[in-house]
Amino acid sequence: xxYTIGEMARKLNVAPSTLRYYDKEGLLPFVERSSGGIxxxxxxxxxWLRMLGCLKKAGMPLKEIKSxxxxxxxxDATIGRRLDLLEKQRQSVLEQQKQLEDTLLMLDYKRWYxxxxxxxxxxxxxxxxxxxxxxERFRPLKEEWKAEE
Amino acid sequence: xxYTIGEMARKLNVAPSTLRYYDKEGLLPFVERSSGGIxxxxxxxxxWLRMLGCLKKAGMPLKEIKSxxxxxxxxDATIGRRLDLLEKQRQSVLEQQKQLEDTLLMLDYKRWYxxxxxxxxxxxxxxxxxxxxxxERFRPLKEEWKAEE
DNA sequence: GCTTGACTTGAAGTTGACTTCAAGTTGTAT
DNA sequence: ATACAACTTGAAGTCAACTTCAAGTCAAGC
Numbered sequence: 459x460x461y462t463i464g465e466m467a468r469k470l471n472v473a474p475s476t477l478r479y480y481d482k483e484g485l486l487p488f489v490e491r492s493s494g495g496i497x498x499x500x501x502x503x504x505x506w507l508r509m510l511g512c513l514k515k516a517g518m519p520l521k522e523i524k525s526x527x528x529x530x531x532x533x534d535a536t537i538g539r540r541l542d543l544l545e546k547q548r549q550s551v552l553e554q555q556k557q558l559e560d561t562l563l564m565l566d567y568k569r570w571y572x573x574x575x576x577x578x579x580x581x582x583x584x585x586x587x588x589x590x591x592x593x594e595r596f597r598p599l600k601e602e603w604k605a606e607e
Numbered sequence: 608x609x610y611t612i613g614e615m616a617r618k619l620n621v622a623p624s625t626l627r628y629y630d631k632e633g634l635l636p637f638v639e640r641s642s643g644g645i646x647x648x649x650x651x652x653x654x655w656l657r658m659l660g661c662l663k664k665a666g667m668p669l670k671e672i673k674s675x676x677x678x679x680x681x682x683d684a685t686i687g688r689r690l691d692l693l694e695k696q697r698q699s700v701l702e703q704q705k706q707l708e709d710t711l712l713m714l715d716y717k718r719w720y721x722x723x724x725x726x727x728x729x730x731x732x733x734x735x736x737x738x739x740x741x742x743e744r745f746r747p748l749k750e751e752w753k754a755e756e
Numbered sequence: 757g758c759t760t761g762a763c764t765t766g767a768a769g770t771t772g773a774c775t776t777c778a779a780g781t782t783g784t785a786t
Numbered sequence: 787a788t789a790c791a792a793c794t795t796g797a798a799g800t801c802a803a804c805t806t807c808a809a810g811t812c813a814a815g816c
Contacts, residue, residue, distance in 0.1 A: 464762065474763090475805055482765095483803095494812050496763055505752060509713065516710040520803070534729045541721045548714045555707050558700055561665040564658065565697045572690045580683045603654060613792065624775055627794090632773095643782050645793055669773070 459501055466499040470507055484524050485510060487531055516551050567596040608650055615648040619656055633673050634659060636680055665700050716745040 467474040480486050481497070488506055489497050506527075513523050526543055529536035570593060575581045589597065616623040629635050630646070637655055638646050655676075662672050675692055678685035719742060724730045738746065 462763070473805075476803085478764090479804060492812085494763085495765095496812065508752065509717070512710045512713045515706050516714075534724070537721050537725045537730070541718065541725065544714055544718050544721065548711065548718065551707055551711050551714065555704065555711075557664050558704050558707070561661045562697065562700050562704075564661045565665075565693055565700065568658070569690065569693050569697065572686050572693065575683070576686045576690065581686065603657065611793070622775075623793090625773085628774060631795095641782085643793085644795095645782065 460498040461500075463497045463499070466503075466507070469504075470511065480510070480520070483520055485520060485527055487527055513547065516547060517554065518547055518550075563595070563599060567599055570596065609647040610649075612646045612648070615652075615656075618653075619660065629659070629669070632669055634669060634676055636676055662696065665696060666703065667696055667699075712744070712748060716748055719745065 461469070463474045463477050467477055470477075477486070477497075481489060486503075486506070488503055489499055492498055510523055513526075514520070522543065526540060529540050571584060572581075575583060589600070592600065610618070612623045612626050616626055619626075626635070626646075630638060635652075635655070637652055638648055641647055659672055662675075663669070671692065675689060678689050720733060721730075724732060738749070741749065
C-alpha cells in the first residue's frame, strides 16, 4: 500500500511542504519514488516519521535527526553512535520534564495569586498578606526566590 | 540595591543583548533608568524575569508574554484576562508533559532495540524476534503503531 | 486526447528569537 | 582630567524551520 505526499501529510497532520522540506534536508532517505518522480510513502515509513515527530517534539534539532538517519543507513557499525544520541536525548527529556514541573508550580502559584486577587477585586490584597496565608505548596517557591535575590 | 544590565544578565545566565531585545519588545516595562539612560534593575524585577523565563521555557511566544506584561501595567481590570492566559498556558504545559512521556517511552524502546542489537552485533536480530521477546512495557507502543498504519 | 488536481523543483520569502556591529555616551578609578 | 570598561541606540545579520511562489510534470477520470 502506497501513499502520496498529500495523503501522508494528512495522516501526520503536517503540511506537504514540511515533508518536502524534510526530504530535501535528507531526513527521509527511505521514501521511494514512482517512475515519474512522485514520492511513494509506505506503511513502514510511518515508524520513521513517528520517531521523527517524537524527537522533534522533544526539541531535537533537525540536523541531529539527520545524523541519526544517516547512521541508520550506514548499517550496524553505527549502532553505538545511535545509542549515544538516544541516551543524550533521553537526558534532555528528563531535564525538560523537570523544567515543566517547575513551570507548572509557578503557573499554579500565579493562578492562585490572581484568583484571590479577583475575589478581592484588586491585586493589592497580596501586599498585606502574611506568609501563612499563602498555601503551603507555594511557600518553597517564594523562599527560593528570596534566596536568589 | 540596583544592578546594571550586565550584572542582571549574569544572574539570569543570559546575554545582555537578550535583555535589551526583551526591553525593546516591551517585555520589561518595569526597568527604571538612571539620569544618564542606563537601565537599573531592582531586586523585585527578578520575579518578573523569573516568570518570563518560566513562560518562555514552557514555550510561550514573546508576544503573549508581552500581552501579560501590558495587562499587568493596566491594573486590576485585566486580572481576568491574565488568569485566562495562565490557564491556557497551564493546559499547554500539561499537554507537553504528556508529549514528553510518550517521547520517553519511545526513546526507551529504541534504546532497548539498539542495546539488544548491539549485544547481537546486528539490527537483524529484531527481524526474527517474536512479540513475547519484547519487554512488556514496549508492547502497547508497537500495537499503537500498527493501528495507525 | 484533454482536463484537472496533485505532484515536482529551485528559489525566494517569512517568522521568531536573538546576535552583531558601529558609533556614540556614561560613570568609575586613578 | 583622562582613560577605560560597560553602557546606549538603530540597523543589519543570523539561524532554524518552514511556507510560498512560479513554472512545469504526472496520472486518473471522462
